[in-house]
Amino acid sequence: MSNIPYLRIVIIIFLCGWNSSQAGLPIAKEYQIKSVFLYNFSLFVKWPATAFSSNNAPFNFCILGEDLFKRGIDLAVRNESVNGHASIVKRLNSLKNTKTCQILFISKSEESHLTTILNYLHKHPVLTVSDIDSFVVEQGGMIQFFKRNEKVRLLINPRRVRETGLRISGNLLRIAKIFRQF
């Protein structure tokens, strides 16, 4: 019986700790979070040397179609480099130049052209990312953003990533939902 006040204190401390750890995380707009995920992909995926035209070639973060990232992606990759390749952001409106991208985000505005885009990039070391529903499961894309409980989550098809010569870190796979293709 005398333990009950102590138990209360322990519960209060636990709850305070839990709350503060939740409160420690910032709240951000959807595409700000996605911008930082794109930046993180450059750290947790390895590209073969053939993915770059030269040693001095930049690391291209490309957005195909409507740009909902706005300033977020520029801020996320600003002053960063990936294995000696300076990071730049390219906004594209056509398939031309998509093969020079290391990471290609395909906007929802391009949904009707998705099959053409993915066929065009077939076996090329370009990490394809999108938030189009069915991007991974039905269309054969590599990484898909989806929302769950007001948070951004990832769906990855590791086989599709490896097929193109890219190597994906186990740390990235660990936090994602994996789509296994048989």
Place this chain on the structure above:
Amino acid sequence: MKKQFVIQSILFVLFNLLAFNITFAQETEIEAEEILIEQLKRLGLDELTEVRIFDPEAGLAARKVQRLTNL
């Protein structure tokens, strides 16, 4: 004549104040986004998946629904 000069001066000051405030607000917004992005970049992957999405339009829509139900 004097009255007109005073009005013109007040309008001039007000206009400059407004222009200054707009520029200041824009700069503050950019700085805030820079800080937020840096904060997000410092998070681990598992923490990034726990960041809540801020959706101002969702709040607005919810308030509208509430107002309609109050009628």
